[in-house]
Amino acid sequence: MAFDSTSTYVATEALKQAVNAAVTLQRPLLIKGEPGTGKTLLAEELAAALDTPLITWHIKSSTKAAQGLYEYDAVSRLRDSQLGIEGVENVANYIRPGKLWEAFTADRRVVLLIDEIDKADIEFPNDLLQELDRMEFHVYETGETVAAEHRPIIVITSNNEKELPDAFLRRCFFHYIEFPDRQTMQRIIDVHFPAIAPRLVSEALEVFFDLRDTPGLKKKPSTSELVDWLKLLMADQLAEEALYQRDPVKAIPPLAGALVKNEQDTHLLERLAFMLRRQGR
Template sequence: MSNPTRFEGTEAYVATDDLKVAVNAAATLRRPLLVKGEPGTGKTVLAHEISKALNAPLLEWHIKSTTKAQQGLYEYDAVARLRDSQLGDPRVADIANYIRRGKLWEAFTAPTLPVLLIDEIDKADIEFPNDLLQELDRMEFNVYETGETVKAHQRPIVVITSNNEKDLPDAFLRRCFFHYIRFPDADTMKAIIEVHFPGIQKALVREALTIFYDIREVPGLKKKPSTSELLDWLKLLLHEDLPLDILQSRDPKKLIPPLHGALLKNEQDVMLFERLAFMARREGAKG
C-alpha cells in the first residue's frame, strides 16, 4: 500500500484542515508524525482514527518513565531460559524461544501497512528518542542473539505523541513531521460536541461553552479543563436534566458551575473559584 487513502477525519473524530494536511504529509513522506498539544486535545485518539480511516491495523506502544528503546525492538528473556535449562526443558536448545518481539518488530513485519503509535515519548529517558533514530531511519535492526536481521516490508505510518514534559533531541526532531494540535476554538468544539451528542440543544451548548471557555481563561488555574472533560460535563448536564437557566444564571454566589467536579480536577482550582465567588459577593455587597 504505497499510496494510502487520504486522511479526512472520521465520523467520530473532527479533524481540522491543518491536522489533515499534517497527517497526509507524514503518510506521503513516511516520516514519523510527531504530535504535541495540551492533554485532552486528541493526540492519542488521532492514531486510532488514522488506523480506522486507512483501514490499517493499529499497534500501540505506551511509553513509561522506565521504558527503554530496546523494548520496542525485542527483549531476550535470559532468566526464563536459565530456569528452563535447570528444569531440563528442550526449548532451551533454540534461543529464539526466549526472544519477545517488540512493537517495532511487529510493525516492521506486519502483513499489511500498520499504524504504529508511540505514545507519550517524552515520559522516557532523554536518550530514548536518539536510541530509536537508526531503526526508524533504516527500518531494520539486528537481533544479536539469533544473528538475524529484521527488515521492514514497508515503512509503517508512525504517530508519536508528546506532552512537552521535556525537550526532544534536535536529531530526532529533524526526522519527524511536526504538528501542534491547538486547543479547539468554539466552532470546532461545537462540531466535536455534535459528533458525541447529535441533535443536542443549541442553547445548552452555547451556555456550556461560554462557561467552559471562561473557566479556561481564569488566571492562576492549575489545570485547564480539556475537551474530554467538557464532554463528560455535558453528559452529566444532560443526564441530570438541569434546567437551562441554571447555566444562564450569572449569580456570583453560583460562580462555580453545577457538577464542576467534571471540569475542575484539584482542590486548588476549586478553592480559587470559591475565592473568586467570595470576592464577587463582597463587591456586590459594597455596591
C-alpha cells in the first residue's frame, strides 16, 4: 500500500511517507498538529483509499482505556437476575465490546482512529501498551482472549494538550503536521473549491496569513476555518466586495466570525487597528 493525496485531501510528501512507514512497520501512527490541520480527516481518507471500514474511538477526559476493550455491565446482570430473566447465568450476555475489540475481530483489516488521545488521563496511553503491542487482550469475566484476526492500521491523534509517556511514544511512528504554507494552502483550496475566483483566493489568503502572524493572538485561525470563511465569502457578494475594498486600518475582515473565535482576539485586533489609525494621522 502507498498512501497518496486524494480528490478531497492534500497530503504533503512528509505525511505520505509517515503513513506508509507506519503501515510497513505495523506500528500506530501518532499524528500531532494544530487543531484544524486535518489529523482526523487523515484517518477517514486513509480508510477510503483502502476501501475499508473506519472505526473511530473519540477520547474524552473521562474515557478509560478499558472501555476500548470491553465493559462488563454488572448492574444489568444483577437487575435481570432479580427479575428472573433468562440468560443471566451467561456472563457473556453482559459484555459490551469496545472499539479495539471491534477492530480486532473485524473480518478484514480496518483503520482504527483513536482521536485526541491527549484529552484522557495521563495513564490512559500506558494502559493500552500491551494491547497495542500484542494485538490481543484477555476478558477476565469469560476467560477468553481476543486477538486481532487482521492487524488494524491505527491512527492516533493528539493536540498536544499534555505530554504522552515515553514508553507509549516508543511504540508509535510519529509525525507532526506542519501548518500549510501558502502554496500548500492554495492546493487545499483548489480541492475544496475548484471554480473559486483567483482574486478571492489571493485576497483571502493575504488576510488569513496576516491574521495568523498577528502578535499576541490567542487562537490562530486554522485551515478548516479558512475553508468555512471562503464558503461564506462565495455566498455573500457584499462581503466579498468588502474584502476587495478593505481598509488596512479596519479592525476585522468581513464575516470574521469564521476566523476569530474569542473576544480577546477581537479586542486585540481592534486595538491594533486603532493604533494604525493614530499612526496614519
